[in-house]
Amino acid sequence: MSDLNIGVEELESITADVWNTFVGEDAVVLPFPSERPNHDADVTAHVRIRGSVAAAVVIACDTASAAELARRMFDLGPDAEAGAEDVADAIGELANIVGGNVKSLAPDAASLTLPEVGTGELPGDSLGVPLCWVDVVWDGGQAGLSIWTGDVNTSSSTVGESVIGGTAS
């Protein structure tokens, strides 16, 4: 098992690219880290990376932010409300895209699981330890993205990316 050669700078870059492309050009990755990755938000999505590395990519945000992500990705009107399936689809796909870009930095062959979307606190014990994290904000929402490595279980799920920036010491 190899180390995942990625830090907060790479996560910031990937997050900015994905959010600016699919959420909006007003999205900004905050230039300062929170103390801990936020993984007890209302809505979470994660994907796992298997193979040469064991890692997970997590997105976490509150309900209103998740709805705004879906509203933008589905190009819903300003007065339209996103349904639960739209929210799960949108945040899951964002996790998939960020996870795929993180996976591309793995030193050897690795695979990506399908996204898993949930509510409430993530199963932190199965995610290993946080490697780095960022926060991203946009008009109408914010989210936290984090990368976890190490003691990852064999669940087939994959979800999310996060919003606040930091690196585990």
Added chain:
Amino acid sequence: MHALVVDDSRAMRRIVGGILESVGFETLQAEHGQDALDVLAEAGAKGITPSLACIDWNMPVMNGLEFVMAVRTRPELRTMTLMMVTTESEHSQIVRALAAGAHEYLIKPFTADAMMDKLRLLGLMPEVVG
């Protein structure tokens, strides 16, 4: 001209489909490879073969690579251009997809301009082919 968008994310199907429709394609959609084969069979019964398929890689039931390989076994679909639209960005994965029969590769995240550049490269911009 028809295009088939194969992605398990409805949001991504909307985004890709929207770009293609903005340049004149009529789009068909499928949520995984097997669904795409079913959609193609149904369209074929009506005399429609899409000129282009935009294919995600990581999908349940039948993934994008398996779909490409399945399409390549069907002579009636030989005119359909296959473009992977995926987060699988490692060189080895791109080589696998091209070796299996994909014609082009677009990595997520992508802009509408990037997709249109690929369409021009493939000679599939509707104004180019008339």
